[in-house]
Amino acid sequence: MIKKEYEASRALKVSEYHTELAIIGGGLSGVCTAITAARMGVKVALVQDRPVLGGNSSSEVRLWILGATSHLGNNNRWSREGGVIDEILVENTYRNKEGNPLIFDSVLLDKVMAEPNITLLLNTAVYEVQMREEYTISSVRGFCSQNSTEYIIHAPLFCDASGDGIVGFLSGAAFRMGAEKKEEFGERFAPSEEYGELLGHSMYFYTKDTGRPVKYRAPAFAMDITREVPRFRSFNAKEFGCQLWWLEHGGRMDTVHDTEQIKWDLWKVIYGAWDYIKNSGNFPDAESLTLEWVGTIPGKRESRRFEGDYMLHQQDIVEQRIHDDAVAYGGWSIDLHPADGVFSEKPGCNQWHAKGVYQIPYRCLYSKNIKNLFLGGRLISATHVAFASTRVMATAAHIGQAIGMAAYIAKEKGKKVEDYLTPRDILSEGFLPALQQELLKSGQHIPGLVVRDDTDLVQEAKLTVSSSLTLGSLEADFALPIDIAVAQMVPLEGGDVPTITIEVDALKDTVLKMELRVSSKVGNYTPDITLETKTIDIQRGRRKIKISFTATVSDRCYVFIIFHKNTDLGLYRSNQRVTGILSAFNSVNKAVSNFGKQTPPADIGMDEFEFWCPQRRPHGQNVAMQIDPPLQVFAKEAIKSGVYRPTTLPNAWVADFKDPAPQVKLSWEEPQEIRRIDLFFDTDYDHPMESVLMGHPEDVMLFCVRNYKILDDIGQVVVIKEGNYQSNNRIEFQEPVVTASLVIQMEHPSVQVPASLFSIRCYS
Structure with a gap:
């Protein structure tokens, strides 16, 4: 028993932590920062003011995770x-x-708790920052309401990934809130005052079908949305969760300090919307539905943006500008919303896409004032217009990984001066290339960069393979009408375009219109240059058509062989799928403002172009064709290329379909001591993998090698893996394997998908 008499004052319990990187904010950006740093040996404190990790992706908000893939609705392949x-x-x-x-909550917790270098403090809100000197943070103080404890976290490095930027704000870092004028950065898409300067918050609701009639009586605070919400007719009985992303409010308010009021206003709309759906009589399919869940905290889009040594802006995105200090990339549209949100007469968003992905420079990821403060998540150094693209969660997570690795570089390189480097020091002292290489080796893609690693034993090894795919045909399995223009993407090393033979089934005598296109920028997948056009007369019935091209290409690239819409023609498709081989369609995806063609107003600084996007499986089969000469772009040399996804070529070794036992052998002149092996498999970087709501056709990507063995030079099995589904497989040996060769034996993922491998790396 504890019994205390009156005391004039009491103090809370205080716990102090001394760590190497303190991360404030446990959204996806903070989580990926923490895991990346911890795996490199950095001691991390991850401080989250909510009971779960994930921020807007968590069960508290339930927004799907998206980034450059954009719901498979843009031209950013892989x-x-x-x-x-x-x-x-x-x-x-x-x-x-x-x-x-x-379940996604548990996935994040599992990943964080698996790292012994991470100290996780949930339900802990930071409210005070202590400075060591004028521009250097020494510690932060937070309070956990669940255990009535104050935490003081000391560290040489801090990362603010809190969304609203509580550490940056309290430390005095320069920040902005609201939109820049067009003139400051020459951004022609900068919004007018009438459109508004801030994006608002959103909250969602989930419904459940009970199988029997359910009555609903709205609370007194519920809004009559038919009177107050111009877009009330957009609500229906079928859409729920983040399909209601446009249920947005607060862009005319202070999106930091007015959040509680914004939440109340959104509740009024939500319960009023459900009243309308249940009781208006317009939705008989809602009779057996009930509200299963309503958000209790809003998902925030925008508040403070902090200033770094560089501010990303519209032209960086649209022109895909190159930055020597690139450490991440983005690819979501420039996605601005009217400040009045759900109360606006305007459409819920104003999205304009670039022709490809763009680099994000390291200079955007630290404060220009506070020496030891990294900027993570949506508060990085970007203008309001550029922020409209960088703000999405997968991009923020990608940025977080760069920060986590930078913390490792700051620690590792700082040993020479017996102190941690500051974020700016990494750049000024010439360690940026080391940061980029560590990121690439961890699997982080940076457009235009490749792994160059002198310590990788594979670079000195002789490579032999059981087979390499020479793609001379994709077998014809079934025909589909060309009810939407379809393109087969074909990777070429350069030179002549091969002759193709397709198979069609014509309902009547007709004409097939074709184009051969490429992208104006190497590495893009926007087919905006036409090399050749053809019009072919086709007689009724099933027949093969041989098509020869006179065009040549000067660079490694994908060409698009386009078959224009003709519903009288059945074009044969193939069930065979190969790493780095895709079909694309001139399709519409209204979820990301893709209407087949982007036609922006002339004065906003965005490009006009067509969208050519793959279809989600089980659809989107390749066009069946014979290719002469066959494609020889899947050779063993790709394993040493230092690129772990398709870019201008597939960048993968692929075994022949008929190879009964696909394998890669590494041989050295002298035995090697091998302590670690990294394998990179194909988990389909083109698939968006939205985290909630949508669902996916497979739990394992169909290109991924599931089962493999690794044998030494005497045939002894040193690794056996069954049921793999991850991209990066890291194998670490407690005792080094001493061998003059390694053989990686793989099984094909299926009879329709040959085994493939992007990379092998070995270290002593």
Whole structure:
């Protein structure tokens, strides 16, 4: 028993932590920062003011995770973010392909708790910053309401990934809130005052079908949305969760200090919307539905943005500008919303896409004032317009990984001066290339950069393979009408375009219109240059058509062989799928403002172009064709290329379909001591892997090698793996394997998908 008499004052319990990197904010950016740093040996404190991790992706908000893949609705092929965020999304798809947000919570907790270098403090809100000197943070103080404890976290490095930027704000770092004028950065898409300067908050609701009639009586505070919400007719009985992203409010308010009021206003709309759905009589299919869940905290889009040594702006995105200090990339549209949100007469968003992904420079990821403060998540150094693209969660997570690795560089390189480097020091002292290489080796893709690693034993090894795919045909399995223009993407080393033979089934005599296109920028997948056009007369019935091209290409690239819409023609498709081979369609995806063609107003500084996007499986089969000469772009040399996804070529070794036992052999002149092996498999970087709500056709990506063995030079099995589903497989040996060769034996994922491998790396 504890019994205390009156005391004039009492103090809370205080716990102090001394760590190496303190991360404030446990959204996806903070989580990926923490895991990346911890795996490199950095001691991390991860401080989150909510009971769960994930921020807007958590079960408290339930927004799906998206980034450069954009719901498969843009021209950014193979652009799902790599590294830790890829690992998380692949894990979630494996465990939770139906998109249950509660299970996603557990995936994040599992990943964080698996790292012994991370100290996790949940339900802990930071409210005070202590400075060591004028521009250097020494510690932060937070309070946990659940255990009535104050925490003081000391560290040489801090990362503010809190969304609203509580550490940056309290430390005095320069920040902005609201939109820049067009003139400051020459941004022609900068919004007018009438459109508004801030994006608002959103909250969602989930419904459940009980199988029997359910009555609903709205609370007194519920709003009559038919009177007060111009878009009330957009509500219906079928859409719920983050399909209601446009249920947004607060852009005319202070999105930091007015959040509680914004929440109340959104509740008024939500319960009023449900009243309308249940009781208006317009939705008989809602009779057996009940509210299962309503958000209790809003998902925030925008508040403070902090200033770094560089501010990303519209032209960086649209022109895809190159930055020597690139450490991440983005690819979501520039996605501005009217400040009045759900109360606006305007459309819920104003999205304009770039022709490809763009680099994000390291200079945007630290404060220009506070020496030891990294900027993570949506508060990085970007203008309001550029922020409209960088703010999405997969991009924020990708940025977080760069910060986590930078903390490792700051620690490792700082040993020479017996102190941690500051974020700016990494750049000024010439350690940026080391940061980029460590990121690439961890699986993080940076457009235009490749791994160059002198310590990788594979670079000196002789490579032999059991076979390499020479793609001379994709077998004809069935015909589909060309009811939407379809393109087969074909990777070429350069030179002549091969002759193709397709198979069609014509309902009547007709004409096939074709185009051969490429992208104006190497590395893009926007086919905006036409090399050749053809019009071919086709007689009724099933027949093969041989098509020769006179065009040549000067660079490694994908060409688009386009077949224009003709519903009288059945074009044969193939069930065979190969790493780095895709079909694309001139399709519409209204979810991301893709209407087949982007036609922006002339004065906003955005490009006009067509969208050519793959279809989600089980659809989107390749066009059946014979290719002469066959494609020889899947050779063993790709394993040493230092690129772990398709770019201008597939960048993968692929075995022949008929190879009964696909294998890669590494041989050295002298035995090597091998302590670690890294394998990079194909988990389909083109698949968006939305984390909640949508669901996915597979739990394992169909290109991924599931089962493999690794043997030494005497045939002894040193590794056996069954049921793999991850991109990056890291194998670490307690005792080094001493061998003059390694053989990686793989099984084909299926009879329709040959085994493939992006990379092998070995270390002593």
